[in-house]
Amino acid sequence: MIVPILLGVITLAALVLAFLASKYWHWAHVLTLVAFYFATVGFLFLAAQTLSLRLEWQQKYTSTNEQLEEQVELSQALSRGSEEPGIANRLAAAGVNLPEGADGVRGITRARHLVTLKNRARGRVWRDARPIGVVPETQMVQVDFSIRQPEPSPDQAPIDGEPAAPAGPPPALGMEVGSIVYVFEQGPLQGAGDNPPNQFLGEFRVDAVEGRQAQLQPLDQFELDPQAQQRYLNSQGPWIIYQSMPADDRSLFAGMNEEQLRALLPESTVQEYIRDNTPSTPDDPPERLVGVDADGNLLPPDQIDQAARTIYRRQLRDYAFLLDDLEKERAQLVAREQAITEDLAKLAIAQQGAEKIRQYRTAERDKWRSDLAAVERELAAIQKLVTQLQQQAQNAKQLLATTLQSNARLAAVKAERSGVLTPVGPGALDIDAL
Numbered sequence: 001m002i003v004p005i006l007l008g009v010i011t012l013a014a015l016v017l018a019f020l021a022s023k024y025w026h027w028a029h030v031l032t033l034v035a036f037y038f039a040t041v042g043f044l045f046l047a048a049q050t051l052s053l054r055l056e057w058q059q060k061y062t063s064t065n066e067q068l069e070e071q072v073e074l075s076q077a078l079s080r081g082s083e084e085p086g087i088a089n090r091l092a093a094a095g096v097n098l099p100e101g102a103d104g105v106r107g108i109t110r111a112r113h114l115v116t117l118k119n120r121a122r123g124r125v126w127r128d129a130r131p132i133g134v135v136p137e138t139q140m141v142q143v144d145f146s147i148r149q150p151e152p153s154p155d156q157a158p159i160d161g162e163p164a165a166p167a168g169p170p171p172a173l174g175m176e177v178g179s180i181v182y183v184f185e186q187g188p189l190q191g192a193g194d195n196p197p198n199q200f201l202g203e204f205r206v207d208a209v210e211g212r213q214a215q216l217q218p219l220d221q222f223e224l225d226p227q228a229q230q231r232y233l234n235s236q237g238p239w240i241i242y243q244s245m246p247a248d249d250r251s252l253f254a255g256m257n258e259e260q261l262r263a264l265l266p267e268s269t270v271q272e273y274i275r276d277n278t279p280s281t282p283d284d285p286p287e288r289l290v291g292v293d294a295d296g297n298l299l300p301p302d303q304i305d306q307a308a309r310t311i312y313r314r315q316l317r318d319y320a321f322l323l324d325d326l327e328k329e330r331a332q333l334v335a336r337e338q339a340i341t342e343d344l345a346k347l348a349i350a351q352q353g354a355e356k357i358r359q360y361r362t363a364e365r366d367k368w369r370s371d372l373a374a375v376e377r378e379l380a381a382i383q384k385l386v387t388q389l390q391q392q393a394q395n396a397k398q399l400l401a402t403t404l405q406s407n408a409r410l411a412a413v414k415a416e417r418s419g420v421l422t423p424v425g426p427g428a429l430d431i432d433a434l
Helices: 002-021 027-080 085-093 108-121 226-234 258-264 270-275 301-306 319-418
Strands: 125-134 141-145 180-185 200-210 213-218 239-242 289-292 309-312
Touching (some): 027 085, 027 108, 200 226, 258 270, 289 301
Antiparallel strands (some): 125 141, 125 239, 141 213, 180 200, 180 239
16 A cells, blocks of 8 residues: 555656646656656556566466475375375375275285286186197187096196086187187196197187187287297197286195206296295395294294294296286397398498499599509600700700800901901800991
8 A cells, every 4th residue: 555655646746846847848858757757657567567476476386386296296106106104194185095004005006916916816727729720821720629628637736716527518618709818838848758848829819719619819929939930830739728827826836846846947947946935045135035933924024033034935927027028028129130130231232332332443543543654654755855855955055155155256356357346245246246
């Protein structure tokens, strides 16, 4: 309120001064002064409004930026998880459903991983599947599933939840069209007799199901791996088809001795399985150690100091993730190989062009060398001719000097005989005396 009153007083004073000055100044000067005053007042008003708006928007920007950082922090905690109790309280205050008494947030990534593991554990298995025909153009395979599954061998533990083949009409296959299945060769890992080892054949898409037969279309893994494609085409079965990639489980290798494990597993990783659930050693990494109490029960990681003993436990593997990661890495290597091949082809073309240019330049150099030799010969002849001409010019000068002296003597003798004395200097010729 003070500012408008003060501005009004100043304006009134300015108008009074302008009125008084009009008695002594020209009216145009008075109007210019009044206009300048009001323009200045308007500018100050607009500048004050601009400053006020700037301060207001700066405050809004700072507040919004702080809110954005808080939301980003909460979003990352929801995605990746967090062990900070404050994050959990803030998420609960924001309306996120969390377990009561939770000290941290598990995170969507971890929750998805756990759900994926649960889904894989519930996947179905089809044994004794035999390929009955492959379409060479599309590599699609027709697979026949036996009605009665064979008895599992002593080396193969039965799968929980897999029902026996009932009597009567064959049961439905239970394989969904469009689903992705994982195909393995059935039998011992190391093969039987002269047969090659049984291996993972790849991922397939179910294109059609009719009765106890299904059409499986391989995914794009064979486009980048000719060896895997040839192994698939040479495989005669039987196959084991999994609805989900089998998850790593310690119970699968429980009770096997070292000899059995070395027969099943590669040398690069067998030591992990041999050491699994055995007493720890000082060289073991801390993240692979687990505490056990006196009764043999596993202790939480934060109570490992209270353990009666520690054991070594190998890291479980997510084979679907590892195979997918290896597939991406192989695709990158193949793309890099193709790029290098293209670069080599371009370099070969460039080398051919450079070789043609070199041959052209070599021929041109030889030609210029021949021309240079001819020019050098002509130069030598010219220099020789110049030397001869210089010698002839020197001889002519000497002859001319001798002739002039002789003419001078003859002129002196003639002048003496005629009685006219004409002084003649040495080596000079008097034309009048002749």
